[in-house]
Amino acid sequence: MLSPDSEYFTKLNDGLKPVKIVVFESYSYQLCRLTFIPLEWYLLLMREIESLINQLKKPNRIVVTTHHKPDADALGSSLGIANYLIKKGHSVQVITPSDYPEFLFWMKGNENVLVYSEESAAQVQAFVEHAEVIITLDFSVLHRINEMGEMVRNAKAFKVNIDHHLDPEDFADYRLWNTKAASTCELCYQLIVEFGDKHLIDKDIAECLYAGIMTDTGGFRHQNTTKNVHEVVAQLIDIGADNAKVAKNIYDRNSLNRLRFIGFALSEKLEILPEYHTAYFAITNDELNRFESKTGDTEGLVNYALSLDGIVLAVLFKDAGDGVKISFRSIGAFPANEIASTYFNGGGHRNAAGGKTEWTLEETVEKFKTVIKDYRPLLEKELLNLN
């Protein structure tokens, strides 16, 4: 039963339009926990879904986009939804606000993705301006798509937002938003099922969606790996997703440079703050260049720090040349996203968040070491919870 202090009501009290909020916990979402939410909310919700269904009844020009530096959930949900909508007769263009790692290139439709750059900016603008529907996936604040954010905000299209991050911005005409979902791909699967189109999910679409669910649950290991996650991936495998192939493509296609870089980082760059149960890497731009680091090459590095026994918080600071990019990972109830959003211009999930600064690498690490002092009791508490 939802109580007045649940996320649902909290968000309503924050002033978001109730009509755009979708709450459900399992993929029997047709019923939308009908018995647990007030009837008037349920009716509004159904009307909203109707509006999207109506919008998609005729062929549309659709732009699908996702966040900066797309990961498997971002690109998997984008291409999963795009391939589905193409089957429905729509004309679909996927646009990413930046490049993404090569280990995602196997996904169906990858060759048609338009990547935003100075050269493609005008083309992107034209697609966004002429779109009848814009679907935004795996992010819910428009600055996550960089220069494209204002284009999307100003576009006349019917806007759809499907996401599982905290604190959404109110820009969409239809929002499927659930912070309890482990991944956006899980929500996309549920939406397609809700539309009565499960039969249109083919092997390629299933593999795109499987990839996002697999990575956003850390290979089905994180706390967000719910019963629903297993139910959805069981369905995707049943449809034909080759789960071993997806896992191999994403996790086990390292370049020699990347493996050597990880070896170097683990032996030379891993720092421990024992009193704070925290471990971190601070990697300079020169070090990245020495190993010819490409987009995606540092992905997963921070998890090695978190895998250390007795570590509650792990951080990767990466000198990007024009500032520092930060990845936070935590275990249990420790709010990595709070540190990211309060001090480092970022945000994310409780156990996986990101941030950035315009300071030097040293300044950023020093700031972190100051900030972390206030979190000592929480970090100690989480360590005790582990045992």
Ligand SMILES: [Mn+2]
């Ligand atoms: Mn995600």
